[in-house]
Every structure is written in structure tokens, then in C-alpha cells.
Amino acid sequence: DQQVKQNSPSLSVQEGRISILNCDYTNSMFDYFLWYKKYPAEGPTFLISISSIKDKNEDGRFTVFLNKSAKHLSLHIVPSQPGDSAVYFCAASDITQGGSEKLVFGKGMKLTVNP
Amino acid sequence: NAGVMQNPRHLVRRRGQEARLRCSPMKGHSHVYWYRQLPEEGLKFMVYLQKENIIDESGMPKERFSAEFPKEGPSILRIQQVVRGDSAAYFCASSPPDGGGDTQYFGPGTRLTVL
Numbered sequence A: 001d002q003q004v005k006q007n008s009p010s011l012s013v014q015e016g017r018i019s020i021l022n023c024d025y026t027n028s029m030f031d032y033f034l035w036y037k038k039y040p041a042e043g044p045t046f047l048i049s050i051s052s053i054k055d056k057n058e059d060g061r062f063t064v065f066l067n068k069s070a071k072h073l074s075l076h077i078v079p080s081q082p083g084d085s086a087v088y089f090c091a092a093s094d095i096t097q098g099g100s101e102k103l104v105f106g107k108g109m110k111l112t113v114n115p
Numbered sequence B: 001n002a003g004v005m006q007n008p009r010h011l012v013r014r015r016g017q018e019a020r021l022r023c024s025p026m027k028g029h030s031h032v033y034w035y036r037q038l039p040e041e042g043l044k045f046m047v048y049l050q051k052e053n054i055i056d057e058s059g060m061p062k063e064r065f066s067a068e069f070p071k072e073g074p075s076i077l078r079i080q081q082v083v084r085g086d087s088a089a090y091f092c093a094s095s096p097p098d099g100g101g102d103t104q105y106f107g108p109g110t111r112l113t114v115l
Helices: none
Strands: A010-014 A019-025 A032-038 A045-051 A056-059 A062-067 A072-077 A086-095 A101-105 A109-114 B005-007 B010-013 B019-024 B031-037 B043-050 B053-056 B065-068 B075-079 B088-095 B110-114
Touching: A010 A019, A019 A032, A019 A086, A019 A109, A032 A062, A045 A056, A045 A062, A045 A072, A072 A086, A101 B031, A101 B043, B005 B088, B010 B019, B019 B088, B019 B110, B031 B075, B043 B065, B043 B075, B075 B088
Parallel strands: A010 A109, B010 B110
Antiparallel strands: A019 A072, A032 A045, A032 A086, A056 A062, A062 A072, A086 A101, A086 A109, B005 B019, B019 B075, B031 B043, B031 B088, B043 B053, B065 B075, B088 B110
């Protein structure tokens, strides 16, 4: 059962515009959320994260917003650049009873930024 | 660059053979995680290890799969008697020992193809 959902498989935007990537989750016990960027044939690269005690975290062109009541987070990229074209994964940290800190990933969304 | 290293990057096996995937965590990291990505899917957690200990193997198939992280040397994910359904990208991630397990840093992955 998908606990982290990225419902849009792809997004295409023009260079310089804002990209908004959305993510929903079902498990209210998740307390830390991350975005990873992935190029073909490479591993995921950590982009930005947010703790559940915050509702916004910003790092340069990247901002992540968290709405806990709606169990929704979004990643804003502005301005978008062609080099941002990649697959973006939303992930949630699931701390289990044994102290495990596994990540639960969404299926990913392919972002294409057109020049 | 002392990032997470995985080898081999590509591995081809015939059905029934064994596959051994290796992962060297980032320098100073003592937590290792293995994930599997099937085509068109997100990454799925398999196992979480610390030096000489398996902390959480809830995502590991019950048979044929095993993992270790010895005191010396890399972490090994071993798949015995591979079948075509094992074909996937296997990613290793690591995190530091000081409670920074929320942010995991990924290696480039091993792409396993079972003929």
C-alpha cells in the first residue's frame, strides 16, 4: 500500500518559471520528509528536507512546504533551469520500534524544464 | 570524493546463479541501508544495518536474500539462485552514527540483469 504518493508522473515547465512538485502521505507518524533528485543511471541525490515541526524550509532556489493537517508537501523550484530536468522523489522517514530509520519513497515525478 | 561507493555498477547473471553486490559507505558513516528499484517504481526499503548488526530486515524477501556489514570491509547484499524478477537497480545508502539517520546519502546503484 502506497504510503507516499506522487500522483503526477510528469511535469513540463519553461525555463525561468516555477516548478511545483506535489507529494501526499498517509502515515501521520512520519516526522521527517525529504526530496531527492535522480538522473538516469545514477543514484538519488539529496536535495532538501523538512522536519514535521516546521512548515517551510528554503535552500536557494528550492523551497519545501509541509501541510501536516492535509498530509501534503510540495517542492518549489524557482527559477527553473534546464539542468533541473530529472526524476524527483518524495520520501518520508519511518522510525520504527527497533530504531530503524528507513525511508519510504513515492514513485517519482519526471520534471522537464524546457529552454 | 568520499561518497557512497557501489560495485559492480552493472551485473549480469543467469537464472540460478548468485549475485553479490557491494557497498562502501561514506567515510565516517556506520549506518547502511539497501533499497531496490523496479522499473517505473520508487525505491523500496530492504534492510538496514550497522556494523556487524542487522537492525531492520523487514523489506527483505524471506528466501534467497541476505545482507551483512562486517567489522571490516564493505556491506554485501547477496542474492542466491537469482530469478528474472530479481532484475532491478539496487541502491545502497549510508548515514552518520550520530543520529543523522534521517538524511541518507545514496550510491550510484548496481543494475542487476538476470537472463
